Amino acid sequence: MDHLLNVTTGLSVLLLAIVLLSVRRAHIRPEYSVTWLIAAAAMLLLSRVRPLLDLLRRLSGLPDTPLTLFLMGAGVFLIMVFRFSVILSHLRDDNIALAQRVAILEYHVKSQRQP
Amino acid sequence: MSGPAPGRAASANRGPMHPTGPGALLVIVPAYNEEGAIAAVVESVHTHVPGTPVLVIDDCSQDSTIDAARLAGAEVLALPHHLGLGGCVQAGYKLAYELGFDFVIRVDGDGQHDARDILRILDRLRTSGCEMVIGSRFAGENGSGTGTVRSLGIRFFRMVLRPILGKPVHDPTSGFVGVNRRALDLFSRSFPLEYPEIEALVVLQRKRFRFEEVPCRMRPRMTGRSSITAMKSMYYIVHVLLGVFVNVLRFEGRRRQQPVEEKKEDRWTTS
Numbered sequence: 001m002d003h004l005l006n007v008t009t010g011l012s013v014l015l016l017a018i019v020l021l022s023v024r025r026a027h028i029r030p031e032y033s034v035t036w037l038i039a040a041a042a043m044l045l046l047s048r049v050r051p052l053l054d055l056l057r058r059l060s061g062l063p064d065t066p067l068t069l070f071l072m073g074a075g076v077f078l079i080m081v082f083r084f085s086v087i088l089s090h091l092r093d094d095n096i097a098l099a100q101r102v103a104i105l106e107y108h109v110k111s112q113r114q115p
Numbered sequence: 116m117s118g119p120a121p122g123r124a125a126s127a128n129r130g131p132m133h134p135t136g137p138g139a140l141l142v143i144v145p146a147y148n149e150e151g152a153i154a155a156v157v158e159s160v161h162t163h164v165p166g167t168p169v170l171v172i173d174d175c176s177q178d179s180t181i182d183a184a185r186l187a188g189a190e191v192l193a194l195p196h197h198l199g200l201g202g203c204v205q206a207g208y209k210l211a212y213e214l215g216f217d218f219v220i221r222v223d224g225d226g227q228h229d230a231r232d233i234l235r236i237l238d239r240l241r242t243s244g245c246e247m248v249i250g251s252r253f254a255g256e257n258g259s260g261t262g263t264v265r266s267l268g269i270r271f272f273r274m275v276l277r278p279i280l281g282k283p284v285h286d287p288t289s290g291f292v293g294v295n296r297r298a299l300d301l302f303s304r305s306f307p308l309e310y311p312e313i314e315a316l317v318v319l320q321r322k323r324f325r326f327e328e329v330p331c332r333m334r335p336r337m338t339g340r341s342s343i344t345a346m347k348s349m350y351y352i353v354h355v356l357l358g359v360f361v362n363v364l365r366f367e368g369r370r371r372q373q374p375v376e377e378k379k380e381d382r383w384t385t386s
Contacts, residue, residue, distance in 0.1 A: 099198055
């Protein structure tokens with residue numbers, strides 16, 4: 001169990017480092033990095049504060065702690081994927097509307113230039 | 116690729132496209148990599164509906180569709196990147212609405228639709244007062260010309276749509292569609308992105324708009340292949356069913372909160 005928690009801690013720290021580095025290099029915009037940072041911090045907290053993990057296990061009624069940690073991690077990342085799907089959908093909507101507007105404006109401009 | 120008549124091409128490209136008066140018609144042709152067929156489609160429209168402007172909406176083709184369309188005498192709305200059929204058609208609807216056209220008829224760029232039927236659709240739009248008229252390969256006597264898989268799909272969606280629309284629709288996947296200005300207003304704000312034909316019917320129903328079908332001829336496509344392959348058929352069915360279902364949910368919700376923000380743009384469908 002301790003090995004599992006240590007591996008989770010290591011992965012969480014690695015994720016935090018990658019996200020912060022990506023933000024610094026402008027590979028991820030800060031507003032989209034927040035979700036990743038929260039997820040990594042949540043996993044770090046769960047892996048280091050054992051009483052919190054035990055409390056969650058009791059509350060959820062799950063049989064053992066590793067399963068609780070796994071399900072919590074999966075839950076956190078599922079929420080993240082859903083959030084990104086929402087963001088992507090909005091971006092796609094905006095992108096389509098912009099592309100259509102650009103095409104229409106370009107059409108109007110070319111029409112004006114025609115003799 | 117057949118070349119256009121030079122005189123017609125020159126005159127059609129002379130100036131910007133504008134409605135000539137009340138009841139003005141615009142023919143729109145969504146096209147993606149249709150260089151082999153687009154000129155014949157545009158010329159056919161010019162031949163059978165003379166004086167009617169033709170707008171080819173190019174969905175960022177990688178071939179010379181734009182040049183072929185312009186040479187044939189069409190106006191071209193060139194999208195900056197590939198949007199898919201729904202986004203492409205909606206761009207045409209938006210421009211037509213802004214320019215003030217009263218009727219828009221969509222003809223596919225692959226040559227499957229017979230331009231001789233455009234006037235039949237226009238006539239029904241004008242006389243019936245309904246918001247949309249579908250050129251149907253099944254509404255009349257010439258009900259054939261589709262493959263087995265597509266026929267099965269059409270039968271399935273007929274069954275699904277019957278209770279939702281409150282009336283039968285014979286050819287829900289037909290892209291040979293005419294709309295009046297009310298539908299144009301609606302579709303320029305809210306139009307399904309992928310495989311739009313079936314979902315558009317439900318969008319229309321949400322507004323309690325009416326549609327009718329007129330029998331039309333359908334031909335095999337001139338060049339290329341349908342974008343809906345056998346592998347994509349399942350995705351098509353699931354996607355369209357989901358779209359229909361979501362629209363039905365929105366329809367029920369709208370009925371409960373009727374007067375609230377009636378003109379608000381629908382995000383998902385512009386999307």
